[in-house]
Amino acid sequence: MNKKIDLDKIKIRLADESDLAAVVNLLADDELGKNREVVDDNRNTDYGVSKNYLTAYNRIKNDPNHMLVVMDYFDEIVGTLQFIIIPTLTFNGCTRAEIEGVRIKSAYRQLGLGKFFFKWVKETALKNNCGIIQLTTNNARVGAQSFYKSLGFVDSHCGMKMMLEIDKIEIDKKII
Secondary structure, X not given: XXXXXXXXXXXXXXXXXXXXXXXXXXXOOXXXXXXXXXXXXXXXXXXXXXXXXXXXXXXXXXXXOEEEEEEEEOOEEEEEEEEEEEEOOHHHHOEEEEEEEEEEOHHHOOOOHHHHHHHHHHHHHHHOOEEEEEEOOOOOOHHHHHHXXXXXXXXXXXXXXXXXXXXHHHOOOOOO
């Protein structure tokens, strides 16, 4: 790709409601995401996303240990991730930064934006006294795994998930 990016023009900031449609489109902008994200449905809110995404966004926004972040380049959302601070008892009470939902817009991949984003992640983790940055990536994302290893991540654990059958319409119910 011949495109050049001026990293001085990149803004990394908290997402707001007006960014939600762009964020959901980023989440759907790959082979795995296109089959699980709902880009367009009949329950759109004023922000162009389903109620489920808006509810999830509000839960993230109202939790001081969660940040939904976007990478803004000349008013275009070109990247997103969720940064989660997790206090733990393990590792002598070490606080962790969990990174989730990392995406760079397909037209902007391979231009250094991921590396730039993770520089911000590391700085933010240190500012929040996190001793570990952790993430999971799907086994099918071989390129992403190589990228994370190039940043210093080590595949030290086996991540597992259990998908639960829930009514996706009901995600706004309080979790106890």
